[in-house]
Amino acid sequence: MSETNSYLDMELLRFSTAGSVDDGKSTLIGRLLYDSKSIFEDQYEAIEQSSKKKGEEHVNLALLTDGLRSEREQGITIDVAYRYFATPKRKFIIADTPGHIQYTRNMVTGASTSNLSIILIDARKGISEQTYRHTFIASLLGIPHVVFCINKMDLVDYDEAVFERIKKETEAFASKLDVKDVHFIPISALKGDNVVNRSENMSWYKGSTLLYLLETIHIGSDHNHIDCRFPVQYVVRPQKKEFHDYRGYAGRIAGGVFKPGDKVIALPSGFTSSVKSIDTFDGPVDEAFAPMSVTLTLEDEIDISRGDMIVRENNQPINSQDLDVMICWLNAKPLQVRGKYALKHTSSDARCVIKDVQYKMDINTLHRNEEDREIKMNDIGRISIRTTKPIFFDSYKKNRVTGSLILIDESTNETVGAGMIIG
Amino acid sequence: MKAYNLTHLKELESEAIYVMREVASQFENPVLLFSGGKDSIVCAHIARKAFYPASIPFPLMHVDTGHNFPETIEFRDKFIEKIGANLIVASVQDSIDQGRVTEEKGYNASRNGLQTVTLLDAIEEHKFDAAIGGARRDEEKARAKERFFSHRDEFGQWDPKNQRPELWNIFNGLKNFGENFRVFPISNWTEMDVWQYILAEGIELPPLYFAHKRDIFVRDGVIMSESEFIEQKEEEKTITKVVRFRTIGDMTCTGAVESDADTLEKIIEEVAATRTTERGTRSDDKRSEAAMEDRKKQGYF
Numbered sequence: 001m002s003e004t005n006s007y008l009d010m011e012l013l014r015f016s017t018a019g020s021v022d023d024g025k026s027t028l029i030g031r032l033l034y035d036s037k038s039i040f041e042d043q044y045e046a047i048e049q050s051s052k053k054k055g056e057e058h059v060n061l062a063l064l065t066d067g068l069r070s071e072r073e074q075g076i077t078i079d080v081a082y083r084y085f086a087t088p089k090r091k092f093i094i095a096d097t098p099g100h101i102q103y104t105r106n107m108v109t110g111a112s113t114s115n116l117s118i119i120l121i122d123a124r125k126g127i128s129e130q131t132y133r134h135t136f137i138a139s140l141l142g143i144p145h146v147v148f149c150i151n152k153m154d155l156v157d158y159d160e161a162v163f164e165r166i167k168k169e170t171e172a173f174a175s176k177l178d179v180k181d182v183h184f185i186p187i188s189a190l191k192g193d194n195v196v197n198r199s200e201n202m203s204w205y206k207g208s209t210l211l212y213l214l215e216t217i218h219i220g221s222d223h224n225h226i227d228c229r230f231p232v233q234y235v236v237r238p239q240k241k242e243f244h245d246y247r248g249y250a251g252r253i254a255g256g257v258f259k260p261g262d263k264v265i266a267l268p269s270g271f272t273s274s275v276k277s278i279d280t281f282d283g284p285v286d287e288a289f290a291p292m293s294v295t296l297t298l299e300d301e302i303d304i305s306r307g308d309m310i311v312r313e314n315n316q317p318i319n320s321q322d323l324d325v326m327i328c329w330l331n332a333k334p335l336q337v338r339g340k341y342a343l344k345h346t347s348s349d350a351r352c353v354i355k356d357v358q359y360k361m362d363i364n365t366l367h368r369n370e371e372d373r374e375i376k377m378n379d380i381g382r383i384s385i386r387t388t389k390p391i392f393f394d395s396y397k398k399n400r401v402t403g404s405l406i407l408i409d410e411s412t413n414e415t416v417g418a419g420m421i422i423g
Numbered sequence: 424m425k426a427y428n429l430t431h432l433k434e435l436e437s438e439a440i441y442v443m444r445e446v447a448s449q450f451e452n453p454v455l456l457f458s459g460g461k462d463s464i465v466c467a468h469i470a471r472k473a474f475y476p477a478s479i480p481f482p483l484m485h486v487d488t489g490h491n492f493p494e495t496i497e498f499r500d501k502f503i504e505k506i507g508a509n510l511i512v513a514s515v516q517d518s519i520d521q522g523r524v525t526e527e528k529g530y531n532a533s534r535n536g537l538q539t540v541t542l543l544d545a546i547e548e549h550k551f552d553a554a555i556g557g558a559r560r561d562e563e564k565a566r567a568k569e570r571f572f573s574h575r576d577e578f579g580q581w582d583p584k585n586q587r588p589e590l591w592n593i594f595n596g597l598k599n600f601g602e603n604f605r606v607f608p609i610s611n612w613t614e615m616d617v618w619q620y621i622l623a624e625g626i627e628l629p630p631l632y633f634a635h636k637r638d639i640f641v642r643d644g645v646i647m648s649e650s651e652f653i654e655q656k657e658e659e660k661t662i663t664k665v666v667r668f669r670t671i672g673d674m675t676c677t678g679a680v681e682s683d684a685d686t687l688e689k690i691i692e693e694v695a696a697t698r699t700t701e702r703g704t705r706s707d708d709k710r711s712e713a714a715m716e717d718r719k720k721q722g723y724f
Contacts, residue, residue, distance in 0.1 A: 012431035040697075079586065081567040082560045084613045091431040093611055105588055112590040220426045234444040238477035246476060252441045252592070257427065281472035289427040293440035293473070306448055330588045344593050347448070404591045413597040415587045 028189035030061025035196035038085035111141035228256030231346035254401035307348035331416035396420035443473035449596035462557030482509035513545035645678035
């Protein structure tokens with residue numbers, strides 16, 4: 001039973017990896033899965049066969065991450081793929097995203113739910129445009145932890161000087177970006193150095209292996225536990241005798257800690273009340289915090305519906321119809337200035353008009369381009385929008401849930417923009 | 424400051440509850456697909472939690488191939504009665520009788536592929552705009568790229584290269600008339616997570632999952648249950664063994680494993696030590712390397 005119990009105590013770490021075929025990203029994931037014994041025999045046999053068919057010398061671990069047939073044919077990843085593995089300490093969800101420039105949208109998608117980002121740098125080549133791009137996206141998406149893996153150390157004779165030089169250069173530009181917690185690890189994904197097992201070839205490296213870092217990095221503070229935010233998702237009204245007058249507000253806590261007795265205010269109505277109970281199927285709880293899904297009941301009968309937000313009276317989100325947003329464009333049809341889009345923000349639906357593009361970001365040089373302001377697929381830029389109704393938000397920096405939104409093309413219903421609210 | 428941490432199972436549960444509530448909010452006429460297998464049982468359990476103390480605000484639907492294990496049907500009926508849900512049965516036999524599909528012939532005949540037609544017909548007949556299912560991304564390669572909210576065109580087809588990006592936990596369920604969604608609340612769960620959750624929550628399962636004595640035969644290395652639905656070849660002799668099932672589908676395509684795990688704890692130990700994927704026991708996935716991808720494009724679950 002001891003193994004069972006420890007499993008029940010595990011935390012969940014979501015991380016994303018970005019890199020192109022040559023970086024060895026797929027090899028790294030394959031290595032993590034293989035060395036942590038998360039690969040099943042039938043999966044291994046399948047890639048063993050494929051490797052042989054293609055005339056490759058070794059079993060190509062990168063094949064483990066090939067998904068769709070067109071990807072296998074072209075040898076590239078075209079979409080975010082999610083992979084899972086667990087060690088006795090943690091369970092991991094990997095958002096495996098392709099790294100080429102045209103797939104910025106996939107990187108942004110994968111990064112949006114991650115606690116941590118792994119950025120691969122080829123030890124032979126050092127920092128590349130891609131490094132800038134990946135680091136920028138990690139900082140833009142507010143990923144709390146970034147791990148730079150200097151890969152292919154085996155091809156530079158495991159030279160400490162190479163690692164130190166790349167580390168110094170990376171630190172220099174990462175310090176200009178808003179990345180809070182940065183780590184560097186010299187690895188060889190192909191040979192397995194410092195991925196799961198400590199390298200015998202780099203005794204000069206005293207830090208932890210990649211897996212050890214993933215297992216132990218502190219993620220308890222990744223959610224906002226200070227500013228109470230409860231977007232109402234669904235109103236629970238049981239048509240049952242024993243719960244005749246029950247009216248509960250179901251949702252997932254987006255920030256802060258809620259307790260029974262808390263004085264709260266419902267937005268946009270502005271009615272105040274206090275929390276009567278925090279209900280779950282397993283019984284009421286004493287407190288609820290992000291990202292728990294619960295049902296709140298209030299002392300007073302006030303009119304609240306989906307899209308409303310319950311917050312503390314003395315700590316309210318910004319309430320405005322004019323928003324400044326960093327937008328990542330996801331669709332082949334470019335962003336239309338003065339165009340109208342549907343907007344989704346927490347559980348609230350609205351429409352908006354694009355008032356202005358302030359600048360487009362060159363994500364390879366981090367230069368703000370104020371001349372060319374056409375936002376096309378995979379572009380990132382700062383825009384101003386006006387919404388049809390007030391939105392209750394925090395800056396994305398403060399809260400990734402109440403600070404994010406998506407834009408939808410009303411003629412196709414496609415999700416076309418991912419927005420991080422600045423203010 | 425106090426540590427506000429959820430265990431991974433609680434976090435996965437919270438995510439799945441959130442998805443269930445989004446479905447109930449964003450769609451007019453959702454349905455939960457219920458096969459009687461452990462993943463759909465877990466989904467139904469989570470749906471109960473999501474709307475408590477109200478009942479599940481949508482029906483459950485079983486696409487019945489007519490080739491089920493009798494234990495599955497018995498369990499299904501008891502389960503539905505216990506949770507007080509509404510059950511719709513869509514029958515593959517009806518589709519065959521109506522000439523909508525033609526039954527496969529021969530030794531490897533299976534109704535698994537025919538389910539797709541029955542499912543799509545039922546979705547159309549009942550005007551369901553979202554079908555919730557218990558598929559997981561860890562099950563199979565093509566599923567690793569599946570969204571929580573998976574858009575299907577008016578023919579029920581999945582277009583893997585043209586999926587809507589899904590960011591944060593903002594789900595876009597907008598659609599045109601005639602289109603619908605498949606929604607997968609336990610996308611991020613692994614087989615191990617499902618078993619641990621079943622243990623932690625005390626969820627009841629059909630007895631097929633636990634080790635029991637059964638008359639079986641071996642075909643292409645897979646242990647199959649003897650049944651009226653499968654023609655055995657001359658050399659495929661029936662023997663009695665202690666087995667259990669890791670997944671439950673049709674009798675014609677669900678293989679068993681030799682096991683003496685007759686409790687949840689033993690099953691979890693076995694899963695932890697097992698070195699093959701659970702779909703390795705499914706002959707429907709073995710037809711080609713891209714078998715699942717092809718079936719999904721056509722509207723399979």
